[in-house]
Amino acid sequence: MSAEFELTRNITIGQYLPTASVVHRLDPRFKLGAFAILIVAIAICNTYVGNLFALAVCLWLFQVSKIPLHYGISGIKPAIPFIIILAIMQLLFYGEIANGGTVYFQYGIISISSESIRLVIVSAMRFVEVIFLSSVLTLSTSTTELTHGMERLLGPLEKVKFPVHAFALIITIAIRFVPTFAMEMEKMMKAQASRGADFGTGEWWRIVQRTKDMFPIIIPLFNVALSRAEDLILAMEARCYMPGASRTRYTQYKAKGIDYAALGASVVISVVMLGIPW
Amino acid sequence: MEKGLTVRKIVIAGVLGAIAILLGVTRLGYIPVPTAAGNATIMHIPAVIGGIMEGWGVGMIIGLIFGVSSFLNATVPLFKDPLVAILPRLFIGVTAYLTYVGLKNVNQYLAIGAAGFIGALTNTVLVLGLAVIRGYMPFGVAATVAVTNGLPEAVVSVIVTLAVVAAWKKLGSSGRQKSKISGDF
Numbered sequence: 001m002s003a004e005f006e007l008t009r010n011i012t013i014g015q016y017l018p019t020a021s022v023v024h025r026l027d028p029r030f031k032l033g034a035f036a037i038l039i040v041a042i043a044i045c046n047t048y049v050g051n052l053f054a055l056a057v058c059l060w061l062f063q064v065s066k067i068p069l070h071y072g073i074s075g076i077k078p079a080i081p082f083i084i085i086l087a088i089m090q091l092l093f094y095g096e097i098a099n100g101g102t103v104y105f106q107y108g109i110i111s112i113s114s115e116s117i118r119l120v121i122v123s124a125m126r127f128v129e130v131i132f133l134s135s136v137l138t139l140s141t142s143t144t145e146l147t148h149g150m151e152r153l154l155g156p157l158e159k160v161k162f163p164v165h166a167f168a169l170i171i172t173i174a175i176r177f178v179p180t181f182a183m184e185m186e187k188m189m190k191a192q193a194s195r196g197a198d199f200g201t202g203e204w205w206r207i208v209q210r211t212k213d214m215f216p217i218i219i220p221l222f223n224v225a226l227s228r229a230e231d232l233i234l235a236m237e238a239r240c241y242m243p244g245a246s247r248t249r250y251t252q253y254k255a256k257g258i259d260y261a262a263l264g265a266s267v268v269i270s271v272v273m274l275g276i277p278w
Numbered sequence: 279m280e281k282g283l284t285v286r287k288i289v290i291a292g293v294l295g296a297i298a299i300l301l302g303v304t305r306l307g308y309i310p311v312p313t314a315a316g317n318a319t320i321m322h323i324p325a326v327i328g329g330i331m332e333g334w335g336v337g338m339i340i341g342l343i344f345g346v347s348s349f350l351n352a353t354v355p356l357f358k359d360p361l362v363a364i365l366p367r368l369f370i371g372v373t374a375y376l377t378y379v380g381l382k383n384v385n386q387y388l389a390i391g392a393a394g395f396i397g398a399l400t401n402t403v404l405v406l407g408l409a410v411i412r413g414y415m416p417f418g419v420a421a422t423v424a425v426t427n428g429l430p431e432a433v434v435s436v437i438v439t440l441a442v443v444a445a446w447k448k449l450g451s452s453g454r455q456k457s458k459i460s461g462d463f
Contacts, residue, residue, distance in 0.1 A: 043359055089419065119413060126359075134350055166283040167339070173292025174299060174343055181300050211434060214306065215441075218320070221297065222327065222442040229293040236285050243283050 017139040022258065023065035024140045028149030030259040034266035035137050041270035042129050046118070050276040051125040057269055058132035065140045075131045083127060087120045147172050148251060166243050177228070184224050185217060192216050283335070291336045294324040295343035302347050318427040319401075321348065322370045323438050326397035329371030330378045330390060330443055337371015344370075362412060366404030373400040387444065394439030395432050402428035 018024065023031070042054055062069050091112060105112040141149075151168035158164050197216060298321050301307025307321040321344055329337025345364035348357055357363040374397035381389035406420040406428075415423075 163283050166288050170288055170292045170339055174295035177293055177296035178299050181296055218438055219441045225293050225297055226446055229289045233286050233289045241285055
């Protein structure tokens, strides 16, 4: 029960594991680029061997970045029941929609074909791969590096009047405020509980009741957030912050050979992954 | 982004984005509904509120933050697909804003409530539509989920949006809005 109130403990956002590996030292711009290429390739790839290859690449990344594999596995554990339920549904009901392939079994609306089996296995593998990849990225890159890298990567968009700097600032503010609001929320939950409200004690099938329990938390949370926003707006304007004004940067990134190599490797891996015909 | 981003827009987008992330990581943003898609969500509400308060640009950015955070936190394979997790969420704030602007002159409360409803509906319809197209669930299942998850989502969205925005608008006029530079005088 007490664990219900320990919100700040569960926030793993910006969790960073400094093992000082090659992956950690990569230029964040190139790391993000390589990550994006691999994610897109995984989302498109729907062959068995291609996905096996992608899985091998993910495991190799854990090895190279010196991150213990259980960090990745802990991300998969809570999802296993969902994966199984979804897999069974896809297996039973998807046969006739996924046309093509040989039909092995058919009874009423239930039909199992080679295509639906492929769909089930590939989507489960895809899920594991994406979890592994995103854990490597977030565990090896600090949030500051991530936002800086993103800002630089989007830099060219400034030519078409896209407010890149403002956008990076929004992301930074959002990440900065998550722990603050978590604390506020904890305070509000404790305040409500000390007045006799109960959270999470209702049975799961009493959906309406459990939803109603949330209102005394959610609505004040928005109000606290908005009044904090007012404070921040006032503070920024008092210091003459001008959105869109040109400003210099504190951190400068310089690409090295290894960064280009990483980007090249991700392209090669994607091409191989999509090129495998089975 | 008609006039570019003001300080106000930047900060409101950041702060509401933070709430979207927070609701996701603490699991408080989920209504436990026992269906195929797992849980109903209330995490689209920050995008709706941002859209109503600061326009479609802010709504779209909050939608993007919500989408990316749900993509990174997802425990269901369905939302580990960027096409399903991120793309549909961009439009939540936009439709909410359009609804609000369209009905604003009829009745403020009606407009806010309707924007909450339409915003939630945008999320449900687009996410499930893409789920069907991308082959994660057959049409029949998606339709059931739309009713069992989408309906509670829409109702909760209307209530929270109305409560927050109505309260905030009243406070704003009575001097709660501290900064007068970026607001309209």
